[in-house]
Amino acid sequence: MNYSKQREIIYQALADNVVHPSAEYIYDVLKQANSNISLATVYRNLNKMAHNGKIKKIQGLEDKAHFDHNTFEHYHFICKKCGRIFDIPCDIAPEIIKKTQESTGFKIESHDIVFSGICRECSENER
Amino acid sequence: MNYSKQREIIYQALADNVVHPSAEYIYDVLKQANSNISLATVYRNLNKMAHNGKIKKIQGLEDKAHFDHNTFEHYHFICKKCGRIFDIPCDIAPEIIKKTQESTGFKIESHDIVFSGICRECSENER
DNA sequence: ATTAAATATGATAACAATTATCAGTTTATA
DNA sequence: TATAAACTGATAATTGTTATCATATTTAAT
Numbered sequence: 001m002n003y004s005k006q007r008e009i010i011y012q013a014l015a016d017n018v019v020h021p022s023a024e025y026i027y028d029v030l031k032q033a034n035s036n037i038s039l040a041t042v043y044r045n046l047n048k049m050a051h052n053g054k055i056k057k058i059q060g061l062e063d064k065a066h067f068d069h070n071t072f073e074h075y076h077f078i079c080k081k082c083g084r085i086f087d088i089p090c091d092i093a094p095e096i097i098k099k100t101q102e103s104t105g106f107k108i109e110s111h112d113i114v115f116s117g118i119c120r121e122c123s124e125n126e127r
Numbered sequence: 128m129n130y131s132k133q134r135e136i137i138y139q140a141l142a143d144n145v146v147h148p149s150a151e152y153i154y155d156v157l158k159q160a161n162s163n164i165s166l167a168t169v170y171r172n173l174n175k176m177a178h179n180g181k182i183k184k185i186q187g188l189e190d191k192a193h194f195d196h197n198t199f200e201h202y203h204f205i206c207k208k209c210g211r212i213f214d215i216p217c218d219i220a221p222e223i224i225k226k227t228q229e230s231t232g233f234k235i236e237s238h239d240i241v242f243s244g245i246c247r248e249c250s251e252n253e254r
Numbered sequence: 255a256t257t258a259a260a261t262a263t264g265a266t267a268a269c270a271a272t273t274a275t276c277a278g279t280t281t282a283t284a
Numbered sequence: 285t286a287t288a289a290a291c292t293g294a295t296a297a298t299t300g301t302t303a304t305c306a307t308a309t310t311t312a313a314t
Contacts, residue, residue, distance in 0.1 A: 002281050002290050024271080038293040043272065045291095059187060060239065063301085064271060077233055088227055097242075100215055105247035106204055112187065113240045115224075120232035129261050129310050151300080165264040170301065172262090190272085191300055255314105262309065273298070280291065 001052075006037055007045045011054070011069070014046075020058060020066040020076070020085040058085065060114035075113040081122035088115060128179070133164055134172045141173075141182060142196040147203070147212040149191050185212065187241035202240040208249035215242060 013026050021029075027042045046067050050057035056068040058076055066085060068076075075088040090113070101108050118126075140153050140160075148156070154169045173194050177184035183195040185203055193212060195203075202215040217240070228235050245253075 004280080004291055006292070022271090036293075038295090040273080040294080041292060047272095077227075077231070077235070079233075080236070086231070086233070088231070090223065090227070096217065096240075100204075100217070100242065104204070104213070104215070105250075106206075106213070106242070107245040107250055108204070108242050109207070109244035111240060111242040113223075113238060114187075115227065115233070115235050115238040117236035118234040123232075123234055131262055131310080133263070149300090163264080165266090167265080167302080168263060174301095257314075258312090260309105260311075263307080265306100266304090268303070269301080271299085271301105273296105275296075276294095278292080280289105282287100282289080284285105284287085 001048070004045070006041050007049070009035060009037070010042055010045045011049065014055060014067055015069040020068050022064050022066050024064070026067075058112070058114070060112070060116070075115065077115040077117070077119070079119035079122055080116055081118055084119065086119065088113075128175070131172070133168050134176070136162060136164070137169055137172045138176065138181070138196070141194055147185060147193040147195050149193050151191070153194070185239070185241075187239060202242065204242040204244070204246070206246035206249055207243055208245055211246065213246065215240075 009030060010026060013029050014021065017026075017029070019025075023042050023046055024039070026046070027037065027039045030037050030042070046055070046057070049055045050067065053071065056071055058066040058068055060076065060078060062078065062083075068087075070087065073090070075090050077086045077088050078084075079086070097108050097111065100106070136157060137153060140156050141148065144153075144156070146152075150170050150173055151166070153173070154164070154166045157164050157169070173182070173184070176182045177194065180198065183198055185193040185195055187203065187205065189205065189210075195214075197214065200217070202217050204213045204215050205211075206213070224235050224238065227233070
Protein backbone atom coordinates (compact mmCIF):
# COMPACT_ATOMS: atom_id res chain seq x y z
CA MET A 1 0.00 0.00 0.00
CA ASN A 2 1.46 3.29 -1.10
CA TYR A 3 1.21 6.59 0.68
CA SER A 4 -1.62 8.80 -0.46
CA LYS A 5 -2.49 12.39 0.33
CA GLN A 6 -6.19 11.66 0.08
CA ARG A 7 -6.01 8.79 2.55
CA GLU A 8 -4.17 11.12 4.91
CA ILE A 9 -6.84 13.82 4.88
CA ILE A 10 -9.62 11.26 5.14
CA TYR A 11 -8.02 9.81 8.25
CA GLN A 12 -7.53 13.29 9.70
CA ALA A 13 -11.15 14.22 9.07
CA LEU A 14 -12.17 11.02 10.82
CA ALA A 15 -9.83 11.53 13.77
CA ASP A 16 -10.77 15.18 14.24
CA ASN A 17 -14.44 14.36 14.25
CA VAL A 18 -16.30 13.84 17.50
CA VAL A 19 -19.09 11.80 16.03
CA HIS A 20 -18.92 8.50 14.17
CA PRO A 21 -19.33 9.71 10.63
CA SER A 22 -20.52 7.92 7.54
CA ALA A 23 -18.54 7.96 4.31
CA GLU A 24 -20.87 10.56 2.86
CA TYR A 25 -20.42 12.80 5.89
CA ILE A 26 -16.64 12.74 5.58
CA TYR A 27 -16.99 13.47 1.91
CA ASP A 28 -19.09 16.55 2.67
CA VAL A 29 -16.63 17.79 5.27
CA LEU A 30 -13.72 17.49 2.89
CA LYS A 31 -15.65 19.09 0.06
CA GLN A 32 -16.37 22.11 2.23
CA ALA A 33 -12.68 22.32 3.04
CA ASN A 34 -12.05 22.93 -0.64
CA SER A 35 -10.79 19.49 -1.45
CA ASN A 36 -11.85 18.14 -4.83
CA ILE A 37 -11.87 14.62 -3.49
CA SER A 38 -14.17 12.01 -4.98
CA LEU A 39 -16.79 10.07 -3.04
CA ALA A 40 -15.36 6.85 -4.45
CA THR A 41 -11.99 7.71 -2.98
CA VAL A 42 -13.55 8.23 0.43
CA TYR A 43 -15.24 4.83 0.32
CA ARG A 44 -12.13 3.14 -1.04
CA ASN A 45 -9.85 4.48 1.67
CA LEU A 46 -12.21 4.06 4.58
CA ASN A 47 -12.67 0.42 3.63
CA LYS A 48 -8.97 -0.06 3.08
CA MET A 49 -8.11 1.38 6.47
CA ALA A 50 -10.85 -0.61 8.15
CA HIS A 51 -9.54 -3.72 6.45
CA ASN A 52 -6.03 -3.37 7.79
CA GLY A 53 -7.15 -2.28 11.24
CA LYS A 54 -6.18 1.39 11.15
CA ILE A 55 -9.81 2.34 11.79
CA LYS A 56 -13.03 0.56 12.69
CA LYS A 57 -16.13 0.06 10.62
CA ILE A 58 -19.42 0.12 12.49
CA GLN A 59 -22.17 -1.76 10.77
CA GLY A 60 -25.20 -2.25 12.83
CA LEU A 61 -28.79 -1.30 12.98
CA GLU A 62 -28.85 1.34 10.31
CA ASP A 63 -28.72 1.23 6.57
CA LYS A 64 -25.33 2.80 6.20
CA ALA A 65 -21.91 2.14 7.64
CA HIS A 66 -20.15 4.43 10.10
CA PHE A 67 -16.48 4.71 10.91
CA ASP A 68 -14.44 5.19 14.05
CA HIS A 69 -10.78 6.06 14.43
CA ASN A 70 -10.80 4.59 17.92
CA THR A 71 -9.35 1.13 17.60
CA PHE A 72 -9.08 0.20 21.23
CA GLU A 73 -11.67 -2.31 22.28
CA HIS A 74 -15.03 -0.70 22.79
CA TYR A 75 -18.58 -1.03 21.56
CA HIS A 76 -21.41 1.15 20.39
CA PHE A 77 -24.86 2.28 21.30
CA ILE A 78 -27.20 3.66 18.66
CA CYS A 79 -30.07 5.83 19.85
CA LYS A 80 -33.30 5.00 18.04
CA LYS A 81 -34.58 8.53 18.53
CA CYS A 82 -31.73 10.85 17.58
CA GLY A 83 -29.63 8.36 15.65
CA ARG A 84 -26.43 9.30 17.45
CA ILE A 85 -23.80 6.67 18.08
CA PHE A 86 -22.07 6.54 21.46
CA ASP A 87 -18.98 4.69 22.58
CA ILE A 88 -19.45 2.00 25.17
CA PRO A 89 -16.31 1.01 27.05
CA CYS A 90 -16.39 -2.63 27.93
CA ASP A 91 -14.13 -5.19 29.53
CA ILE A 92 -16.24 -8.30 29.86
CA ALA A 93 -15.92 -9.44 26.27
CA PRO A 94 -12.59 -11.27 26.54
CA GLU A 95 -14.25 -13.93 28.68
CA ILE A 96 -17.00 -14.40 26.17
CA ILE A 97 -14.52 -14.81 23.39
CA LYS A 98 -12.38 -17.34 25.18
CA LYS A 99 -15.42 -19.34 26.21
CA THR A 100 -16.91 -19.26 22.74
CA GLN A 101 -13.67 -20.20 21.06
CA GLU A 102 -13.22 -23.20 23.31
CA SER A 103 -16.74 -24.52 22.92
CA THR A 104 -16.98 -24.07 19.16
CA GLY A 105 -13.49 -24.53 17.79
CA PHE A 106 -13.96 -21.37 15.76
CA LYS A 107 -11.11 -18.95 15.35
CA ILE A 108 -12.58 -15.60 16.39
CA GLU A 109 -10.74 -12.74 14.74
CA SER A 110 -13.09 -9.89 15.51
CA HIS A 111 -16.40 -9.15 17.11
CA ASP A 112 -18.81 -6.31 17.43
CA ILE A 113 -21.46 -5.43 19.91
CA VAL A 114 -24.11 -2.94 18.98
CA PHE A 115 -26.62 -1.88 21.57
CA SER A 116 -29.67 0.13 20.67
CA GLY A 117 -32.34 1.94 22.57
CA ILE A 118 -32.98 5.45 23.82
CA CYS A 119 -30.14 7.67 25.01
CA ARG A 120 -30.47 9.60 28.24
CA GLU A 121 -31.06 12.95 26.58
CA CYS A 122 -33.88 11.66 24.37
CA SER A 123 -35.29 9.80 27.34
CA GLU A 124 -35.49 13.04 29.32
CA ASN A 125 -36.99 14.99 26.43
CA GLU A 126 -39.73 12.44 26.13
CA ARG A 127 -41.86 13.84 28.95
CA MET B 128 -52.23 -7.51 11.96
CA ASN B 129 -54.40 -9.84 9.93
CA TYR B 130 -53.71 -13.43 9.14
CA SER B 131 -52.01 -13.99 5.83
CA LYS B 132 -51.22 -17.14 3.91
CA GLN B 133 -48.02 -15.61 2.55
CA ARG B 134 -46.71 -14.70 5.98
CA GLU B 135 -47.43 -18.26 7.06
CA ILE B 136 -45.36 -19.85 4.29
CA ILE B 137 -42.57 -17.33 4.75
CA TYR B 138 -42.33 -18.20 8.41
CA GLN B 139 -42.40 -21.91 7.59
CA ALA B 140 -39.64 -21.54 5.03
CA LEU B 141 -37.59 -19.72 7.63
CA ALA B 142 -38.26 -22.24 10.41
CA ASP B 143 -37.60 -25.26 8.18
CA ASN B 144 -34.32 -23.83 7.03
CA VAL B 145 -31.08 -24.82 8.73
CA VAL B 146 -29.15 -21.76 7.68
CA HIS B 147 -29.88 -18.11 8.41
CA PRO B 148 -31.34 -17.03 5.11
CA SER B 149 -31.58 -13.63 3.53
CA ALA B 150 -34.86 -12.31 2.18
CA GLU B 151 -33.76 -13.11 -1.36
CA TYR B 152 -32.93 -16.70 -0.38
CA ILE B 153 -36.37 -17.26 1.10
CA TYR B 154 -37.88 -15.76 -2.00
CA ASP B 155 -35.99 -18.23 -4.19
CA VAL B 156 -37.00 -21.19 -2.04
CA LEU B 157 -40.66 -20.24 -2.23
CA LYS B 158 -40.48 -19.56 -5.93
CA GLN B 159 -39.12 -23.03 -6.54
CA ALA B 160 -41.94 -24.43 -4.46
CA ASN B 161 -44.33 -23.03 -7.06
CA SER B 162 -45.48 -20.07 -5.06
CA ASN B 163 -46.04 -16.92 -7.06
CA ILE B 164 -45.07 -14.80 -4.11
CA SER B 165 -43.51 -11.39 -4.62
CA LEU B 166 -40.11 -10.34 -3.32
CA ALA B 167 -41.72 -7.26 -1.78
CA THR B 168 -44.06 -9.48 0.21
CA VAL B 169 -41.11 -11.45 1.54
CA TYR B 170 -39.36 -8.29 2.71
CA ARG B 171 -42.56 -6.83 4.13
CA ASN B 172 -43.37 -9.89 6.19
CA LEU B 173 -39.88 -10.65 7.40
CA ASN B 174 -39.59 -7.10 8.64
CA LYS B 175 -43.03 -7.17 10.18
CA MET B 176 -42.29 -10.40 12.05
CA ALA B 177 -38.90 -9.12 13.14
CA HIS B 178 -40.56 -5.96 14.36
CA ASN B 179 -43.01 -7.73 16.63
CA GLY B 180 -40.49 -10.25 17.85
CA LYS B 181 -41.73 -13.38 16.08
CA ILE B 182 -38.35 -13.74 14.38
CA LYS B 183 -34.93 -12.10 14.60
CA LYS B 184 -33.18 -9.89 12.09
CA ILE B 185 -29.42 -10.27 11.90
CA GLN B 186 -27.73 -7.15 10.66
CA GLY B 187 -24.06 -7.20 11.05
CA LEU B 188 -20.99 -7.89 9.09
CA GLU B 189 -22.38 -8.39 5.63
CA ASP B 190 -24.09 -6.20 3.15
CA LYS B 191 -27.48 -7.78 3.48
CA ALA B 192 -29.77 -8.71 6.34
CA HIS B 193 -30.37 -12.28 7.44
CA PHE B 194 -33.20 -13.74 9.46
CA ASP B 195 -33.50 -16.27 12.23
CA HIS B 196 -36.58 -17.96 13.60
CA ASN B 197 -34.73 -18.64 16.85
CA THR B 198 -35.83 -15.95 19.23
CA PHE B 199 -34.17 -17.12 22.40
CA GLU B 200 -31.14 -15.08 23.34
CA HIS B 201 -28.16 -16.07 21.28
CA TYR B 202 -25.58 -14.51 19.02
CA HIS B 203 -23.92 -15.19 15.72
CA PHE B 204 -20.61 -16.07 14.18
CA ILE B 205 -19.92 -15.35 10.52
CA CYS B 206 -17.16 -17.32 8.85
CA LYS B 207 -15.01 -15.09 6.64
CA LYS B 208 -14.18 -18.03 4.38
CA CYS B 209 -17.44 -19.83 3.69
CA GLY B 210 -19.81 -17.06 4.70
CA ARG B 211 -21.96 -19.34 6.82
CA ILE B 212 -23.60 -17.98 9.94
CA PHE B 213 -23.57 -20.05 13.11
CA ASP B 214 -25.50 -19.69 16.33
CA ILE B 215 -23.54 -18.85 19.43
CA PRO B 216 -25.32 -19.57 22.69
CA CYS B 217 -24.38 -17.07 25.32
CA ASP B 218 -25.32 -16.20 28.85
CA ILE B 219 -22.88 -13.49 29.84
CA ALA B 220 -24.58 -10.64 28.04
CA PRO B 221 -27.14 -9.75 30.73
CA GLU B 222 -24.31 -8.60 32.97
CA ILE B 223 -22.92 -6.37 30.26
CA ILE B 224 -26.29 -4.82 29.64
CA LYS B 225 -26.99 -4.11 33.30
CA LYS B 226 -23.53 -2.62 33.76
CA THR B 227 -23.79 -0.50 30.62
CA GLN B 228 -27.24 0.73 31.47
CA GLU B 229 -26.16 1.79 34.92
CA SER B 230 -23.05 3.62 33.81
CA THR B 231 -24.57 5.43 30.86
CA GLY B 232 -28.19 6.07 31.76
CA PHE B 233 -29.18 4.73 28.35
CA LYS B 234 -32.26 2.59 27.98
CA ILE B 235 -31.02 -0.50 26.15
CA GLU B 236 -33.81 -2.15 24.21
CA SER B 237 -31.84 -4.56 22.09
CA HIS B 238 -28.33 -5.61 21.32
CA ASP B 239 -26.47 -7.76 18.90
CA ILE B 240 -23.16 -9.48 19.04
CA VAL B 241 -21.53 -10.63 15.85
CA PHE B 242 -18.31 -12.57 15.95
CA SER B 243 -16.33 -13.22 12.85
CA GLY B 244 -13.36 -15.33 11.92
CA ILE B 245 -12.76 -18.79 10.52
CA CYS B 246 -15.03 -21.69 11.34
CA ARG B 247 -13.55 -25.04 12.35
CA GLU B 248 -14.27 -26.71 9.03
CA CYS B 249 -12.60 -23.99 6.98
CA SER B 250 -9.75 -23.91 9.45
CA GLU B 251 -9.12 -27.62 8.88
CA ASN B 252 -9.40 -27.33 5.12
CA GLU B 253 -6.77 -24.65 5.14
CA ARG B 254 -3.82 -27.04 5.35
C1' DA C 255 -74.41 -14.56 3.90
C1' DT C 256 -73.46 -9.40 2.65
C1' DT C 257 -71.22 -5.60 3.10
C1' DA C 258 -67.62 -2.36 4.31
C1' DA C 259 -63.23 -1.14 6.26
C1' DA C 260 -58.73 -2.63 7.11
C1' DT C 261 -55.01 -5.08 5.74
C1' DA C 262 -52.20 -7.74 2.44
C1' DT C 263 -50.56 -8.73 -2.23
C1' DG C 264 -47.87 -8.81 -6.78
C1' DA C 265 -45.54 -6.19 -10.02
C1' DT C 266 -42.48 -2.95 -10.62
C1' DA C 267 -40.56 1.69 -10.21
C1' DA C 268 -37.70 4.26 -7.19
C1' DC C 269 -34.13 4.80 -3.91
C1' DA C 270 -29.88 5.01 -1.27
C1' DA C 271 -25.56 3.12 -0.23
C1' DT C 272 -21.84 1.21 -2.22
C1' DT C 273 -18.76 -0.71 -5.83
C1' DA C 274 -16.81 -1.18 -10.60
C1' DT C 275 -14.74 0.94 -14.47
C1' DC C 276 -11.33 3.46 -16.75
C1' DA C 277 -8.30 6.97 -18.43
C1' DG C 278 -5.13 9.87 -16.26
C1' DT C 279 -1.99 10.91 -12.13
C1' DT C 280 0.96 10.00 -8.29
C1' DT C 281 4.15 7.17 -5.74
C1' DA C 282 7.88 3.90 -4.94
C1' DT C 283 11.76 1.57 -6.92
C1' DA C 284 15.45 0.20 -9.84
C1' DT D 285 14.71 9.38 -14.91
C1' DA D 286 12.25 5.25 -16.39
C1' DT D 287 8.94 1.75 -15.13
C1' DA D 288 5.57 -0.70 -12.62
C1' DA D 289 2.35 -0.48 -9.06
C1' DA D 290 -0.88 1.97 -6.62
C1' DC D 291 -4.11 5.79 -6.39
C1' DT D 292 -7.48 9.20 -8.18
C1' DG D 293 -11.83 11.68 -9.95
C1' DA D 294 -15.84 11.17 -12.50
C1' DT D 295 -19.50 8.60 -13.19
C1' DA D 296 -21.90 4.34 -14.64
C1' DA D 297 -23.53 0.22 -12.69
C1' DT D 298 -24.96 -2.79 -9.05
C1' DT D 299 -27.28 -4.31 -4.99
C1' DG D 300 -30.34 -4.55 -1.17
C1' DT D 301 -34.40 -2.58 0.14
C1' DT D 302 -38.58 0.35 0.19
C1' DA D 303 -42.53 2.97 -1.99
C1' DT D 304 -46.38 2.96 -4.98
C1' DC D 305 -50.68 1.49 -6.56
C1' DA D 306 -54.35 -1.12 -8.39
C1' DT D 307 -56.30 -5.48 -7.04
C1' DA D 308 -57.34 -9.18 -3.74
C1' DT D 309 -57.99 -11.10 0.83
C1' DT D 310 -59.23 -10.94 5.58
C1' DT D 311 -61.95 -9.40 9.43
C1' DA D 312 -65.95 -7.58 11.86
C1' DA D 313 -70.42 -5.82 11.79
C1' DT D 314 -74.78 -5.95 9.90
